[in-house]
Amino acid sequence: MAGLRRPVLVLMGAVALVLAIACINAANLLLVRASVRHQEMAIRMALGAGRLRLSRQLLTESVVLAMMGAVPGAALAWFGTGALRAIMPDSLAQLHDVAVNVRVLGFAALVATVTGVLFGLAPALQLVRRRTASGSDAERTSTSARVTRTGRVLVTVELALATMLLAGAVLFVQSLTRLTSVETGFRPESVLTFTIELPRSRYPDPSRWSPVLDQLVTRLEQEPGVHGAGAISWLPLTTAGGSNALFVEGHPLPGPGEEAYVFYRLITPGYFRVMGIPLVAGRFFDRRDSGDSNRVVVINRTMARRYWPNRSPLGRRVSFARAPRPEDWMTVVGVVGDTKQGSLADGVEIEMFAPATQEANWFPPSHVVVRTAGDPLSIAEAARRHVRALDASMAIDKVQPLEAVVAASAAAPRFRTLLVALFGTIAVTLSAIGVYGLLSLSVSLRRREIGIRAALGAAPQSLSRLILREGIRLAGIGIVVGLAIALLAARPIETLLYETRATDPWTYAAIVALLFTIALAACYLPARRAAKMDPVAAMRG
Amino acid sequence: MTPDRSDVLYGTLGLMVVKTLEALGPLHGYRIARRIEQISGNSLVLNQGTLYPALLKLEQMGWISSRWGTSDSGRRVKIYALTRAGRRQLQEEEAQWQRAASIVERFLKISGNPT
Numbered sequence: 001m002a003g004l005r006r007p008v009l010v011l012m013g014a015v016a017l018v019l020a021i022a023c024i025n026a027a028n029l030l031l032v033r034a035s036v037r038h039q040e041m042a043i044r045m046a047l048g049a050g051r052l053r054l055s056r057q058l059l060t061e062s063v064v065l066a067m068m069g070a071v072p073g074a075a076l077a078w079f080g081t082g083a084l085r086a087i088m089p090d091s092l093a094q095l096h097d098v099a100v101n102v103r104v105l106g107f108a109a110l111v112a113t114v115t116g117v118l119f120g121l122a123p124a125l126q127l128v129r130r131r132t133a134s135g136s137d138a139e140r141t142s143t144s145a146r147v148t149r150t151g152r153v154l155v156t157v158e159l160a161l162a163t164m165l166l167a168g169a170v171l172f173v174q175s176l177t178r179l180t181s182v183e184t185g186f187r188p189e190s191v192l193t194f195t196i197e198l199p200r201s202r203y204p205d206p207s208r209w210s211p212v213l214d215q216l217v218t219r220l221e222q223e224p225g226v227h228g229a230g231a232i233s234w235l236p237l238t239t240a241g242g243s244n245a246l247f248v249e250g251h252p253l254p255g256p257g258e259e260a261y262v263f264y265r266l267i268t269p270g271y272f273r274v275m276g277i278p279l280v281a282g283r284f285f286d287r288r289d290s291g292d293s294n295r296v297v298v299i300n301r302t303m304a305r306r307y308w309p310n311r312s313p314l315g316r317r318v319s320f321a322r323a324p325r326p327e328d329w330m331t332v333v334g335v336v337g338d339t340k341q342g343s344l345a346d347g348v349e350i351e352m353f354a355p356a357t358q359e360a361n362w363f364p365p366s367h368v369v370v371r372t373a374g375d376p377l378s379i380a381e382a383a384r385r386h387v388r389a390l391d392a393s394m395a396i397d398k399v400q401p402l403e404a405v406v407a408a409s410a411a412a413p414r415f416r417t418l419l420v421a422l423f424g425t426i427a428v429t430l431s432a433i434g435v436y437g438l439l440s441l442s443v444s445l446r447r448r449e450i451g452i453r454a455a456l457g458a459a460p461q462s463l464s465r466l467i468l469r470e471g472i473r474l475a476g477i478g479i480v481v482g483l484a485i486a487l488l489a490a491r492p493i494e495t496l497l498y499e500t501r502a503t504d505p506w507t508y509a510a511i512v513a514l515l516f517t518i519a520l521a522a523c524y525l526p527a528r529r530a531a532k533m534d535p536v537a538a539m540r541g
Numbered sequence: 542m543t544p545d546r547s548d549v550l551y552g553t554l555g556l557m558v559v560k561t562l563e564a565l566g567p568l569h570g571y572r573i574a575r576r577i578e579q580i581s582g583n584s585l586v587l588n589q590g591t592l593y594p595a596l597l598k599l600e601q602m603g604w605i606s607s608r609w610g611t612s613d614s615g616r617r618v619k620i621y622a623l624t625r626a627g628r629r630q631l632q633e634e635e636a637q638w639q640r641a642a643s644i645v646e647r648f649l650k651i652s653g654n655p656t
Contacts (some may be wrong), residue, residue, distance in 0.1 A: 195589075195590065197586045197587075199578060199587075200575060200578050200579075201578070201585045233589065234589065235589060235590070236594070237596075238590055239590060239593045239594050239597075240593065240610045241593055242571055242593065243618075243619060244616050244618055245609065245616065245617030245618060256609070257609050259617050261619065320616040320617070321615050321616065322615075322617065360570060361571065361614055362587050363571065363574065366589050367589075367590065395586075397588075398590075514580070517600060
């Protein structure tokens with residue numbers, strides 16, 4: 001599906017980033033474990049175990065660890081897929097086939113193996129590189145230094161990745177907010193909508209469909225709590241519907257292929273009032289616009305501005321025929337406010353409305369709208385009853401509040417934003433854990449140093465500041481690097497965003513502030529431990 | 542009680558559009574709708590709201606293309622035509638449907654057989 005490729009790739013990218021962050025945490029963990037098992041390894045090598053064999057064992061252990069993580073992960077994915085399918089918008093219908101099947105499980109096993117090998121590589125490589133192993137204190141110190149150095153690099157990378165994901169999430173949220181606050185041009189609150197069937201075999205022209213529509217509107221308007229009813233060929237924000245080439249009297253004839261096309265819909269007279277679409281000039285349709293009277297149309301504001309920018313369009317004539325006969329001319333009698341046609345993000349095109357009584361060669365108004373006093377669904381039963389009374393074989397479909405239609409039009413971007421925000425949150429949490437883990441390790445390894453400082457009279461604040469400084473430097477580099485990459489890589493995402501620049505400075509300022517705060521919070525506990533350290537115990541250990 | 546009509550048609554509407562274009566040549570959107578209703582013997586009601594989204598999707602997938610032309614009522618309109626890729630896709634889908642239909646038919650015959 002052409003339209004799906006980019007969003008899916010972006011989401012997969014986000015998933016890969018989160019996985020990378022999790023792997024980094026696991027790698028750090030294993031590095032620490034390996035350094036603790038330093039003596040064990042030294043003894044085994046002294047007893048004749050080859051370096052290669054030992055590192056293979058380490059790799060096997062890490063792959064097993066990865067598999068152990070993959071199993072609950074697969075179970076979570078199974079439940080999660082069910083939940084996601086429930087909230088997935090219909091416009092992404094192709095994704096409804098998504099399920100955790102054999103292929104997905106196979107992929108998960110493959111990813112677990114590969115990542116297990118990757119993050120197990122760090123301690124395994126350290127082992128292979130060592131010439132001799134004596135298990136001495138000096139060696140342990142240098143190993144620890146190497147561990148923390150590697151760990152620092154990894155955590156910096158982790159923070160960079162989390163920064164990128166968070167940037168993506170914030171951009172998506174901004175885009176969604178802007179999209180959903182777009183002016184739709186009508187007021188959907190308290191309006192019920194449903195569709196009826198007007199098949200050509202039973203309703204071949206206005207002489208058949210107009211009386212039925214008229215009756216339906218009248219009966220619905222007699223129901224208590226109903227303010228008005230109307231119908232239209234296609235609802236706004238669902239599809240722009242069909243179009244015809246337009247010829248405007250008094251304007252030069254366009255050459256073949258240069259015609260402007262106008263979106264064309266048939267309506268019942270009360271439609272605009274029910275929808276809360278404002279009348280900008282002239283009048284709405286009414287009873288005098290019948291099949292026998294002059295053909296009239298109402299145009300939207302965009303069309304009025306396009307063809308009659310400084311004059312009134314009322315009384316002007318338009319036609320679909322290049323060489324119109326008298327009966328092909330349609331007179332503009334009203335101008336209404338613009339409504340979004342296809343989707344929230346699209347601009348508004350020129351649009352024309354005609355009374356259902358006057359046009360035979362077009363899609364009749366089969367989408368009914370009813371404005372109620374309160375809950376639109378309260379008259380759903382009455383609507384069904386009236387439709388059935390008018391035509392026993394006519395099915396009524398898609399009965400829903402108009403607000404549901406509006407929400408559905410933003411469903412796909414909302415879904416994507418939800419996923420990216422979820423990933424961003426997970427990434428930041430994992431990174432915070434990574435920072436915390438590394439600083440805790442650092443405090444443990446620097447126990448003696450801290451103990452000495454404490455014994456020499458250093459205040460607890462200065463001890464904790466020691467750790468904090470380490471944490472801030474770590475965070476600083478990671479965030480700055482992540483920021484730089486995000487800024488560079490942001491351009492391709494811009495097409496998925498609505499009115500949001502991928503390089504908006506305020507966004508990034510906010511992200512930096514947020515991440516620094518989180519990093520500081522992650523430093524808190526290790527810093528406190530350093531401050532509270534008992535110098536005697538520290539130096540003894 | 543009755544299944545959601547749009548679901549029933551969603552997968553097959555694209556197929557019906559493409560088949561109509563193959564049988565009758567390039568057509569205006571409105572004409573496609575009318576012809577689908579006619580060909581299906583008026584027993585199937587076209588969901589008006591899904592036609593243009595379906596046309597858009599088919600165009601995105603490259604199975605149909607659009608250009609300006611004149612309809613038989615003399616209006617200048619957007620005319621949709623089958624592409625070569627669309628023709629190939631149609632042949633594949635037709636073969637699939639035939640296979641599925643013959644399997645079902647055979648099964649039904651077996652079930653009705655007393656021996």
